[in-house]
Amino acid sequence: MSAIKSLQERLEKEFLIIDGAMGTMIQEHVLDEAGYRGDVFQAHPSPLQGCNDLLSITQPAIIEGIHRAYLEAGADIIETNTFSSTSIAQADYGLESLARELNVAAASLARKTADDFMRDHPARECFVAGALGP
Numbered sequence: 001m002s003a004i005k006s007l008q009e010r011l012e013k014e015f016l017i018i019d020g021a022m023g024t025m026i027q028e029h030v031l032d033e034a035g036y037r038g039d040v041f042q043a044h045p046s047p048l049q050g051c052n053d054l055l056s057i058t059q060p061a062i063i064e065g066i067h068r069a070y071l072e073a074g075a076d077i078i079e080t081n082t083f084s085s086t087s088i089a090q091a092d093y094g095l096e097s098l099a100r101e102l103n104v105a106a107a108s109l110a111r112k113t114a115d116d117f118m119r120d121h122p123a124r125e126c127f128v129a130g131a132l133g134p
Contacts, residue, residue: 007127010076018077018129019070022063026052029062046094053085054095056106063106067113071126078114079131080106089133103130 010016029035036048038058048054056063067078085103087096095102107130114126 003127006125010125016076016127017074019067019075019079022066022079022081022083022131023052025066025069026055026062029059031055031059031062035059044094048093048095051084051090051093051095053081053083053090053102053106054093056081056102056109060105060109063109064113067110068117071114071117071124076125077127077129078110079129080110082106082131083133086132 007016031049033047033049036051036054036058037044040058041048041054063081066081070078080103082103084090085099085106087099090096090099090102107128110128114128118124118126
C-alpha cells in the first residue's frame with residue numbers, strides 16, 4: 001500500500017495530528033550567529049542568525065530532535081523545516097542559490113527521522129509534509 005493511499009484511508013477514518021511550530025522550538029535552543037553558521041558557513045558574508053531553514057544543514061541534530069519530540073508527543077505528520085526555503089526569502093541572508101539544497105536537506109532529514117521513529121515504534125505510521133511559508 002502506498003503512503004498516499006494509506007494517508008487518505010486514515011483521514012477518512014480518524015483525525016491525524018500534525019506537529020507544531022518549528023520556529024518556536026528552534027528558539028528554545030538560543031543559538032547565536034556561530035550556531036546558525038555551523039562549520040559550513042563560517043565565511044559567509046551576510047548575517048545568518050534567524051535563518052531557521054539553514055539549521056537543517058548546519059545543525060541537523062537540533063532539527064531531528066524537534067521532529068522526534070513531536071512524534072513522541074503523538075504527531076502523525078511532521079512538517080519539513082522549509083518555511084522560508086525559497087530563493088526570495090533566502091535573499092535576506094544572501095543564500096538564494098541554496099533554496100533547492102535547503103529543501104532537499106530538510107525533506108531528507110524529516111523523512112529519516114520519521115523512518116527511524118517508525119522503526120523504534122512499529123505500531124506507528126508517520127508521514128512527512130512539506131512546509132512552505134509566505
